[in-house]
Amino acid sequence: MDIAEVLKHTSPDLFIPDLEASDKTAALAGLVEGLITGTNIQNPDTILQMLQSRENLGSTAVGPGIAFPHGRTLAVQRLTILIARCPAGVDFDSEDGDPTKLFFMLIAPPQDTGHQYIKSLAALIDCIQDADLREKLLAAGDYESFCAAMTEG
Amino acid sequence: MHPQLQLLVALQDMDEMLRETEEQGEEFEGLGFKHGGLEELKKAREELASKIDPSLASWYRRLTGKFGHAVVPVVGNLCTGCFANIPSSFVSKTNVNKVQKCESCGRLLYWP
């Protein structure tokens, strides 16, 4: 799946350029708040509970300074992706112990026959392996330039 | 939302996560994710299930066995499990003291 295809599941309203969070719990709450604000999705508690369970299963901070909180919940009807940057960094239980500065949160409905969500996750993880790109994403001035950097590599 | 329905939705989300981890865990692990907390998640699932009213819990089990998902969203006045029409009177009733069931298929109804 190419990145432009993946980015169709997000929008400027689902971009948080400067998330402030003192710890993992606060970061997750901030991400869910952004999701609720940027869409007509309801039921933040259900989404937060699902994400917390997923983190208890194993941290989703698997990239260098990057986390991919994800999961399925009845609270959404289509795959929705929120992008957030946390310039100060936050401890998200990454394996290397480094703070997390970039988040791609993928929330999918229970039924998703095309497995769009795993494919999107795979495409994003593949894309951010490039260290130069990660620098560009952290420096991008707005959503448009962030997405341009993603698609141009 | 009815507090019992809130628990049922959380339970179904958790069951989905357990199923996905068991069926597609390798795919996720290939992407770098680890699932060291699986046993704890199973325990948390049992703890959550114990908070659900026994008759609803057994209904949930029965429907999950039959259909895969016991709780389904109502979209455009339709049960998304069987596509039966859900009378609009149900919507106002959801705010009172009952978890609503589809009259046609019996699935538990959730208004997203």
Ligand SMILES: [Zn+2]
């Ligand atoms: Zn039905």
